[in-house]
Amino acid sequence: MAQNPSAEARILEESNRVLGQRTSSSLTIPSMEELRKMHYLQGAVYETLRLYPPVQMDSKFAKNDDVLPDGTYVKKGTRVAYHPYAMGRMETIWEPDCLEFKPERWLNNDGVLVPENPYRYPVFQAGVRPCLGKDMGLLAMKVVAITLIKQFHIKLANPSWAPHFIPGLTATLKGGMPVVVTERLV
Numbered sequence: 231m232a233q234n235p236s237a238e239a240r241i242l243e244e245s246n247r248v249l250g251q252r253t254s255s256s257l258t259i260p261s262m263e264e265l266r267k268m269h270y271l272q273g274a275v276y277e278t279l280r281l282y283p284p285v286q287m288d289s290k291f292a293k294n295d296d297v298l299p300d301g302t303y304v305k306k307g308t309r310v311a312y313h314p315y316a317m318g319r320m321e322t323i324w325e326p327d328c329l330e331f332k333p334e335r336w337l338n339n340d341g342v343l344v345p346e347n348p349y350r351y352p353v354f355q356a357g358v359r360p361c362l363g364k365d366m367g368l369l370a371m372k373v374v375a376i377t378l379i380k381q382f383h384i385k386l387a388n389p390s391w392a393p394h395f396i397p398g399l400t401a402t403l404k405g406g407m408p409v410v411v412t413e414r415l416v
């Protein structure tokens with residue numbers, strides 16, 4: 231958000247429409263019903279996870295000889311990896327503007343969120359064993375994001391800062407993201 235003021239403005243506009251202009255003293259946690267109406271916020275969360283997936287790479291071992299849907303033969307015991315970080319940045323999946331942060335790419339012409347096929351967006355894995363905590367994780371991200379954005383201005387300490395993504399079992403940012411936080415006075 232700190233690098234995308236127009237997206238932050240749209241999230242605030244949407245939250246003011248759905249939640250009303252709450253001051254920081256009257257701020258309460260949004261209800262499930264209210265969060266469901268906040269399609270742009272949901273798009274922003276999906277977009278963040280597309281560019282910075284917490285599980286950036288994953289792999290499986292073939293229990294038996296197998297053939298993938300595209301015809302690739304996989305011998306028993308072979309390790310097959312998939313890479314959500316790379317897939318989130320592929321033009322063939324996300325169009326030439328795939329490196330841009332655009333929550334609106336998740337919305338249809340009526341502003342309604344359209345989820346992506348999990349095989350093209352495997353941030354929570356696809357198939358018969360996807361993440362069991364997906365809805366809980368998304369809910370937590372939305373609640374934390376909207377609560378912070380409504381209450382605080384969060385600016386980069388160094389405006390030219392760029393994220394340095396560190397791949398690991400779960401992803402982190404090198405050196406964190408130093409920010410300056412001030413209270414948003416409505």
Ligand code: HEM
Pocket residue numbers: 283284285288289352353354355359360361362363364366367368
């Ligand atoms: C943004 C947050 C999250 C992401 C990106 C994420 C991603 C994933 C991925 C990629 C897998 C598949 C791992 C594999 O089989 O190799 C997975 C599995 C799983 N996740 Fe999450 N997860 C998130 C949050 C959570 C939360 C909050 C919970 C619990 C409250 C949770 C519970 C689980 C469980 C139990 C599995 C194993 C499912 C199974 O093997 O049947 N996850 N998650």
